[in-house]
Amino acid sequence: MTLWGFDLGFDRLTVGLFTGLTYGLLAVGLVLVYRSSRFVNFAHGAIGVFGAAVLARFATGMPYWLAFPIAIAVAGGLAAATEIGIVRRLHRRPRVIGMIATLGLSQFILVLALLVSRDSFSGTTYPKPPGLPAFSIGTTAVGSSLTAMLLLTPLLLAALAFFLRRTKYGIGIRAAADHPDAATVNGVPAPRMATLAWAVAGGIAAFSAILLTPTQGVQSIESLGPQLLLRGLAGAVIARMTSLPIAFGASIGVGVLEQILLSREGAGFVDVVLGLAILISLLRQRQGGRRDEQSAPWPRQERRAPTTAAKIGLTLLAVCGIGLAYVVSNATATILTTICGYTLVALSVILVTGIAGELSLGQFGFAGIGAAVSVQIAVLTGNMFLGVTAGCAAGALAAVLVGIPALRLRGVALGVTTLAFALATSGWLLRQPWLLGDGLDVPYPVWHDYTVSVATDYYLFALLLLGLGWWVTARLSGGGFGRLLLALRDNEEAGRALTVTAPLRKLQVYAAAGALAGLGGVVIGFSQSQLSINNFPAAASIDVVAVAVVGGLARTGGALLGSALIVGLPLLYPLGIPGQAVLTLGWLLVVLLMPDGLGGFFSTQAPRLWRRLRAVVARRFAATPAPPAAAAPAVTAGAVLAAAAAAPAGAAAPALAAAAAAAPSVTGDGVDASFAGQSTTTVSPHGLDLDPRRLWNIGRLPAEPLAPGEFFAPLLEVSGIRRSFGGVRAVQDATFTVTAGEIVGIIGPNGAGKTTLFEILAGFTAADGGVVRYQGKPVTAWTPERRAKAGLVRSFQDARLFPAMTVRENVMVAAECGNPAHPGLDVIGDDRPERAKAARADAALSAMGLGWLADRPVGELSTGTRRVVELCCLLTLRPRLLLLDEPSSGLTQADGRALGDLMLRVRAELGTTILVIEHDLPLLSRVADRLIAMDAGTVIAQGPPDEVRNHPAVVLSYLGTDEAAVARSGDLS
Structure with missing residues (x-):
């Protein structure tokens, strides 16, 4: 049949x-x-x-x-x-x-x-x-x-x-x-x-x-x-x-x-x-829950201009690479060319996996497509340059086409999908007659009327293309575009909340990585006299991932080091099955024992050896050793909160940095007395200067204060919002309104649906029904990025932000809304957008009294300190409506008072409306105009704080009869 x-x-x-x-x-x-x-x-x-x-x-x-x-x-x-x-x-x-x-x-x-x-x-x-x-x-x-x-x-x-x-x-x-x-x-x-x-x-x-x-x-x-x-x-x-x-x-x-x-x-x-x-x-x-997406943080990645030593090293490497062309045989030159090709494909892995954090097992498939197209176009037109360009474009296009459906996938799912693509490419796609078919006869490359017929000459051409790919990778990973990729890698939800358009940036990195892989395929393709599917097996996509990991996923030079060991060594010296087993075990041990690969190991060990050598020379010649660097001042949540609340208008707060440096012994989340004093005496909810230009002018941002008529106008209207997960009704017909200039608190027991409601309001979770209107416009179908650009901005419970970056870099991500990064500008070296974002970030940090923390990695800060940094990022977006999710979680009672002062200052000086989920009822009673109580996904009460707190349904579902819950933060007066 x-x-x-x-x-x-x-x-x-x-x-x-x-x-x-x-x-x-x-x-x-x-x-x-x-x-x-x-x-x-x-x-x-x-x-x-x-x-x-x-x-x-x-x-x-x-x-x-x-x-x-x-x-x-x-x-x-x-x-x-x-x-x-x-x-x-x-x-x-x-x-x-x-x-x-x-x-x-x-x-x-x-x-x-x-x-x-x-x-x-x-x-x-x-x-x-x-x-x-x-x-x-x-x-x-x-x-x-x-x-x-x-x-x-x-x-x-x-x-x-x-x-x-x-x-x-x-x-x-x-x-x-x-x-x-x-x-x-x-x-x-x-x-x-x-x-x-x-x-x-x-x-x-x-x-x-x-x-x-x-x-x-x-x-x-x-x-x-x-x-x-x-x-x-x-x-x-x-x-x-x-x-x-x-x-x-x-x-x-x-x-x-x-x-x-x-x-x-x-x-x-x-x-x-x-x-x-x-x-x-x-x-x-359905996309996985938060547990499915949890992953350990990526290590801190240094983002700095190459040092003089690094530039000298690159120059020597280039000179040695060129010199090899004049001393090796044609057979060895062919092997060196293959190393160049694999290095280019490994550079694409560094971009898409090491920088963007997306595991792609199909990069060698893009290389095969690039090689086939480049040879076909070169044969058809007789133009080598056009063939190279077409090969890169084909690799980029293929990567984007694979990336479009993969935008909703990440981690495990993307790795599985690209593995299937690699197998389908080698087993079927490349076998089509319009690509490789049964094999292609490759003509000698012609460059400016010179026929490259000698393997050593072609090796020099491969070196030229490798240098180009190296430059592009270094510029993209080290510029503003690379920063956005790191942000999405570390915490995609936080990046989207700060207006980073995740789908666009992912497609851009897929395209750049695909073009680099295509360039690697071009190098390999033109080095062959007969090009066939055997040159691009599916297993090579796994090998090239190994190349990038062994050399160091965070280091451009690691691609070359890994290619020389994993690809070049077996070609130069056939290892046999036992030798191949040892080599494979070796790169597996590198993954296990060296988080930053061999490149990271050498780059860290070399300076240590240099310092030891200098110390030996200094002791021999009785040189006076340099004094040890002063210990960094301790960072406490209370100090940072108080500093942010007490930062004076019109200038940064140099006294705060001096005070912090003078008290390095303060640890934990306790509040130093000097900072706490400033928090309660210098700034109070009754003594704020209601000048809406203060923070915006300090941050060098356009002032957009609320006009008198805008106060008490509906800013956010929530009508009949529903959301269920299986048989659990997380939110049921939630309906309320937030008017401009208010601070509104949302309370309720754990599991009441508060965070799910925030997810819906910010666009991270789709509602099953109902409408969300912001500034009179229905935004229910808007993405989180679009809502954030319109001024509807949210925080997260964990305040994790981007732990592999410094505080300044975190704020620079938020500054993207005014000066978006462009990959093309990064490649050509135009750093004007970067300088503008750095200036804006420094001004915002000074305005919040955080300048003394600018160079600290966020991952080293306490939860309370990260919350203030997150608030600084959010305020850089000029929000009209700020959604704060349990901002006092993990803070002491005194820190909670400083947080309340800060919230009042934000509302007073910026005209920002605040909707806050909070379990600290005394804090909300002091700062909030109204409270909304939820239970089992339903709004059960809303109104003035005292009225809601005494509502029978609220007492029954949330407070019970435990008076200690009411007095968590002490006296409310």
Whole structure:
């Protein structure tokens, strides 16, 4: 039976069913791992292959059914060791780094599998389970391996279901995966349960690989690595990485679909269909909650102009690179050219992953597209320059086309999608006749009427293109555009709240990275006499990620260092399988032990060695050592709040910095007496000068005070807002109005729906129904960036901001609304927008009394101090309406009073309307004009503070009879 040329015969569907059983087991293991560790284990398939290799080795000297459980146990132990030695070790690193580590581990394990037994890569020689029948269905032979799969898989699934639902360890795994903190409190060791989950998943992977291998032909590392993983991922992603039954059932469908497609098309087309299925499934899913998006912060990244030593080093490197062209052979020059090409593609990884924080496993696919287009255009037009330009443009366009649907994806999802793209590109797209087809004859490059026919000459041309790519990467990563990418990487929601247009900036970095990858493809393409798909395998996309990580994701020079080691070394000195295993293990150890790669290690160690050498010379010649640098003054939340509240109008506050320097011993969040005194005596709610120009003039911003008629006009109108999450109604028909010039507080117990309401008002969460009007306009469908640009600005509970940046850089991100960064200006070196933003940030910091903190990394500040810095960023946007989410959380009582003074000052001097969620009722009673009380997602009372506090529904739901809750901050007078 055929349909549109596809075979739908019973025998083919049966084979698809058997294959789908194997994929289903892989998907089950992937879901188990994801639920326990919250990232995809890219080594999952490789662990299964290693278990298969162990069985092939043991089956030669012992009975098959005895070697079978031993191989499964070995694979389970390897998976558990992976969780303990890699995943747990990288717990405090960004999740992207953990996924990259499992990529390296996958390559290492597959090479080890080759060393253990080559039979694990060949189905014709691999041991088959004895004692089981073999038969035929139509023209399809069903061997004992397929019979074992059919008989044993239901038993394995039943045992797994019983283990997870009825045993204490299985229940512990589920509890630790769903609520690790709660499980730990109740005596369930969450880390041990995660290790056990990994062990179970590893055993399942081995079970699957052992029974699948005899049904296959000769396999390669690529087909047993990324391609096998993609089959399991398809079912797991369709199940949203949560449901084991759905993952298993969807994977059976994947197996059947694969066999149907193979009846007419090649394996590459299967990768295309699976990639599209994964992408569609991801786009249809609800975005993950806050726990799913949590990730450890990225390390601090220095953003400074190159030092003289760095410039000298780059000059020497360039001179050495050029000099090599005159001393090496043509064969060696070809290898050096390949290193240049890989370095350019690695630079694209640095941009998109190291700077933007997005894991892309498809960069070498863009390189292949760029190479094919450049050669085709050069042959068609006879113009080398036009071919190079077309190759870069093709890489950029391909990256943008992949990036558009990926805008809603991040982290794990983007990595899975780009992996599917890499496989589809090498397996199908590049094989099209309008790209590479069966291969392209590459003409000698012609540059200004000179035919580049000698490999050493072409190497110089490759060096020129590498220098261009290096320059572009350094300028983009070190300028204003790079700062925005770092902001979105560290905290995308905070960046959007500060008007950073995340979709536009992501597409821009995708395009820039795609162009760099395309340029790398151009270098590789024109170095070949015959260009084919073999020059751009899917595994190279993983290799180039390794290149960038080993050299240092945050360092432009790291791309060259990594390429020389991972690409150049095996080409110059063939390593064989053992040497390849050692090399792969080496770069895996770099990921684990050197957060900033080899480039970061050398850049930090070299200055230390230089300082030690100077110290030795100084001691020998009795030189007087330089006095140690003075310790930085301690930063306290109370001091910063008081400084911000007491900052005088018209000038910065130099006395504050002097006072801070004079009291370095103050620590924690306590309030120093001198600052507290200024907070309560210099500035009080009754003594503010109501001049709306003060802060704006200090900040060098246009003054836009509220006109007298604007006071008491409706500024925000909320009508019938609803939002549910599953069966939980977070917000139900919320309706209220905020008038211009008010300070309105929102109170309610935890779970009342307050933060969800803020998410809706700021545009971060879509409402199920109702309307939000701002300044008379419906803004329900507006993005957070658009609302922030219109003056509707929000804060966040954690006040995390961008921890890898300094306080000044954080405020400069907020200053983007007046001087937006442009990648083109960064590349050509126009720093006028940067100077304007720096001046604006310094003025805003001085106005808030924060100038003495300008160079401190935000990640080193206490929560209270970060809240003031966040408020400074928000005020830089000139907000009309400021949404503050629990600003006093984590502050002392005295700090709360300073915060109240600051809120009153903001309202008085800027005319800013404030809507604040707060649990500190005395604080709200002192500063708020009205209160809105919520419970179970519903507004239950609103009006003057005293009236709402005494409302029976509020007393019952929020205050109860505990008078201590009323007096949290002491006397309200």
